[in-house]
Amino acid sequence: MKHKEMVYMTPMxxxxxxxxxxxxxxxxxxxxxxxxxPDHVNIFGAYKAAIRLHNTxxxxxxxxxxxxxxxxxxVARSLIKLYxxxxxxxxxxxxRQAYFYFLTYFVGKPNPHHxxxxxxxxxxxxxxYLVIMFVLLPLVIFSGALLMYVAPLRELLLLLGGIKLLVxxxxxxxxxxxxxxxxxxxxxxxxxxxFAHFKPMWNGWEEEMVExxxxxxxxxx
Amino acid sequence: xxxxxxxxxxxxAVFLFSAATAAAAVPENGKCMSCHGRKDVKxxxxxxxxxxxxxxxxxxxxxxxxxxxxxxxxSGHPGDGSAPARAVCGDCHAPVSVEYxxxxxxxxxxxNDCHNxxxxxxxxxxxxxxxxxxxxxxxxxxxxxxxxxxxLPQAELHIDSLLCITCHTGSQDYVITMSIxxxxxxxxxxxxxxxxxxxxxxxSDENIGRVIDLNGDNQVSLxxxxxxxxxxxxxxxxxxxxxxxxxxxxxxxxxxNRWDCTFCHASGPKAMQKSFIAFPDKSGGYKRLAVEKGxxxxxxxxTPDFYMLGTTRSTPLNIIGxxxxxxxxxxxxFHGFFRLLTRKNRKEDDHEA
Numbered sequence: 001m002k003h004k005e006m007v008y009m010t011p012m013x014x015x016x017x018x019x020x021x022x023x024x025x026x027x028x029x030x031x032x033x034x035x036x037x038p039d040h041v042n043i044f045g046a047y048k049a050a051i052r053l054h055n056t057x058x059x060x061x062x063x064x065x066x067x068x069x070x071x072x073x074x075v076a077r078s079l080i081k082l083y084x085x086x087x088x089x090x091x092x093x094x095x096r097q098a099y100f101y102f103l104t105y106f107v108g109k110p111n112p113h114h115x116x117x118x119x120x121x122x123x124x125x126x127x128x129y130l131v132i133m134f135v136l137l138p139l140v141i142f143s144g145a146l147l148m149y150v151a152p153l154r155e156l157l158l159l160l161g162g163i164k165l166l167v168x169x170x171x172x173x174x175x176x177x178x179x180x181x182x183x184x185x186x187x188x189x190x191x192x193x194x195f196a197h198f199k200p201m202w203n204g205w206e207e208e209m210v211e212x213x214x215x216x217x218x219x220x221x
Numbered sequence: 222x223x224x225x226x227x228x229x230x231x232x233x234a235v236f237l238f239s240a241a242t243a244a245a246a247v248p249e250n251g252k253c254m255s256c257h258g259r260k261d262v263k264x265x266x267x268x269x270x271x272x273x274x275x276x277x278x279x280x281x282x283x284x285x286x287x288x289x290x291x292x293x294x295x296s297g298h299p300g301d302g303s304a305p306a307r308a309v310c311g312d313c314h315a316p317v318s319v320e321y322x323x324x325x326x327x328x329x330x331x332x333n334d335c336h337n338x339x340x341x342x343x344x345x346x347x348x349x350x351x352x353x354x355x356x357x358x359x360x361x362x363x364x365x366x367x368x369x370x371x372x373l374p375q376a377e378l379h380i381d382s383l384l385c386i387t388c389h390t391g392s393q394d395y396v397i398t399m400s401i402x403x404x405x406x407x408x409x410x411x412x413x414x415x416x417x418x419x420x421x422x423x424x425s426d427e428n429i430g431r432v433i434d435l436n437g438d439n440q441v442s443l444x445x446x447x448x449x450x451x452x453x454x455x456x457x458x459x460x461x462x463x464x465x466x467x468x469x470x471x472x473x474x475x476x477x478n479r480w481d482c483t484f485c486h487a488s489g490p491k492a493m494q495k496s497f498i499a500f501p502d503k504s505g506g507y508k509r510l511a512v513e514k515g516x517x518x519x520x521x522x523x524t525p526d527f528y529m530l531g532t533t534r535s536t537p538l539n540i541i542g543x544x545x546x547x548x549x550x551x552x553x554x555f556h557g558f559f560r561l562l563t564r565k566n567r568k569e570d571d572h573e574a
Contacts, residue, residue: 036539038487038531047482047531051374106559108566151377155409158459162525168538175542179549186553 009117009206013075017068018201024061028054029178036171058144065137081118083133085126093123105190115206132180136173143170253287256299265302276340279504290338310338317471324390326473330359346506348400348414348499349384349463356385372480382463382527388479392466395485397496397517398509399462399524401432406457415458417501430500430510441498441512447522462496462517462527486531493517493533496524 010018031054034041044050072079085093096112101124105111113122121129143166146153150163157163191197192209200206256262258274277283288294290308295301310332311318321327332338335355344352357365370376386392402412403419420429426437433441433449446460453459464485478484496517497509516523520535527533 035530036534038483039489047486048374051482051530055374101556106563106566108563148375150375151381158526162521163528164521164525167528168521168535171538171542172545175545178546182546182549183552186557 003210003212005208005210006205007117007208008204009115009120009200010204011076012204013067013071015201015204017064017071020064021061021068024057024064025177025181027057028061029174029181031057032171032174055148058141058148061137062141062145065133065141068133078118082120083126083130085123085130089123089126094127097122097124101187128180132177136176140170140173140177143173249288250283250286253291264304265299272339273505275504276506279346279502279506280339280341282338282341310336321471321473324471324473325475326471334358340505342506344384344465344469345467345509348501348507349398349465350400350414352384352386360385384463384465386469386473387464387466389473389475390466391470391472391474391476392468393470394467395464395492396467397462397493397524397527398465398499399460399496399512399527400499400507401453401458402461403456403458408457412459412461414501417503420500430498430508432500433498434510439510441510441516443513443516443519443523446512446516446524447519450522450525459526460498460524462524464529486529488532490518490532490534490536493529 030043031050034043034047034050035054038047038050044053069079072082093113100109100112111122113119115121146157146160146166147163147170150157157166160166188197189195192207196207254272254274254277257270257272260271262269262271264270282290291305292308293306295303295305297303298305314332318332321332335358366376366380369380373379387395401415401420403415404410404412417429420432423429424431428437430439431437433445435445435448450460494514494517496512498512499507499509502508517527517533518535520537524533
């Protein structure tokens with residue numbers, strides 16, 4: 001038999017950051033769609049409204065990224081432990097996790113990774129978040145910031161290869177984030193119930209199904 | 222009656238002499254220019270009455286001849302101090318005069334305030350910078366930037382990339398006109414339109430269009446444009462694009478639809494198919510070469526420093542982006558499908574992600 005146990009998985013600053021980031025990125029994707037295809041998409045009415053909302057959401061995401069980085073680096077000091085894959089993760093952990101998602105999940109085998117507050121992410125998550133948080137997000141913030149101030153930062157734009165290269169990179173990065181959102185939201189439904197992973201991101205507490213300890217074994221101990 | 226006669230003479234002159242150069246076609250031009258073509262020439266009152274012969278020769282006015290506009294020159298000129306008669310612009314340009322008279326601008330400036338009749342040329346033979354400089358004679362650039370920045374995002378960028386008349390007249394049929402800009406090597410000063418002499422150094426050909434138009438077919442292909450952009454790197458030069466109207470009007474006004482960004486930004490990539498490169502000529506004007514259709518939309522190197530949000534997006538880039546998003550979407554779709562098919566294999570509480 002199994003019973004429920006509650007584990008405090010996600011501290012409040014991380015939850016605030018996560019939802020700020022989530023709403024910010026969704027807003028950026030939707031407004032970005034109107035900005036790139038205004039002749040086909042008109043969600044926010046005036047084009048200028050879409051641009052202003054896009055810029056505002058960009059600033060919010062940038063600030064929330066700064067807060068996230070500061071929290072993990074200075075307050076929690078667990079950035080490397082949580083986000084950087086270990087050698088073992090790279091050698092076999094990622095493959096083991098992929099094997100689970102793409103094969104053994106369908107035959108009913110258990111997840112090889114068990115989340116704890118000290119090791120929240122499986123090796124695939126670690127690798128994906130590492131790329132997203134330390135490569136893609138800084139790049140999209142950097143390119144977006146340059147595009148908000150084209151005339152004053154023209155020299156930098158020229159050094160980087162021109163505005164077209166920058167706009168193209170910003171667009172492709174945005175597409176990567178949209179793709180990531182699809183995968184991220186779907187994978188979040190793979191808990192023991194479809195919303196099991198959404199709740200801890202809202203209230204911090206994750207329900208875990210833990211095997212009951214056999215009374216005889218307990219007595220032996 | 223004077224006006225009528227003058228106009229008829231002008232039409233006749235244009236008809237007869239349009240293919241010839243001004244000096245050869247209208248002999249009296251030479252007579253006038255023998256004095257007025259000298260830099261030190263002054264009226265009795267001490268005003269400069271110099272006319273740049275090179276610039277004048279490039280105008281349509283030189284074809285109709287000096288005496289078409291100045292049809293009554295006294296026999297004692299210039300010694301008698303009497304000024305020759307002057308035509309009124311509306312004598313020939315009546316529709317423009319009528320249109321201009323109705324505009325907000327009519328009481329603010331006369332034709333001559335913007336158009337020097339001895340140097341005037343069609344907008345397509347001028348750089349965007351030169352056209353905007355005419356407006357800047359009265360409209361202070363800093364004040365303009367400040368007033369536009371109140372409502373226009375990235376006002377400085379817009380003002381750098383547009384002719385004032387693009388928004389403030391009912392001009393139509395927009396194209397992208399690129400010009401070559403330069404600055405001193407190692408300098409961080411603002412780029413300025415490259416001069417004929419600067420560009421002449423880049424080619425051994427008399428025709429400086431060959432700087433970009435390598436095969437000399439009077440059209441710039443995408444390949445030639447890309448090669449030129451690579452060539453510009455490290456030379457402190459750039460190809461700067463401006464949105465310019467092909468059909469210019471004099472109906473100066475504040476148009477309601479120009480407050481709406483979609484007027485330009487939602488016109489779609491089809492509106493951005495036509496572009497030109499303007500080259501300076503020896504007379505201080507410009508001549509332009511047509512660029513291969515769609516070059517503005519090239520993914521990277523066609524116009525690396527020109528991009529209009531929403532309008533100059535590249536289709537290949539859109540396809541790559543769509544493939545990335547589709548790849549992301551396909552995971553939930555396929556995984557979810559097999560998840561549904563194999564749901565009986567799982568005890569739900571065993572499978573946390």
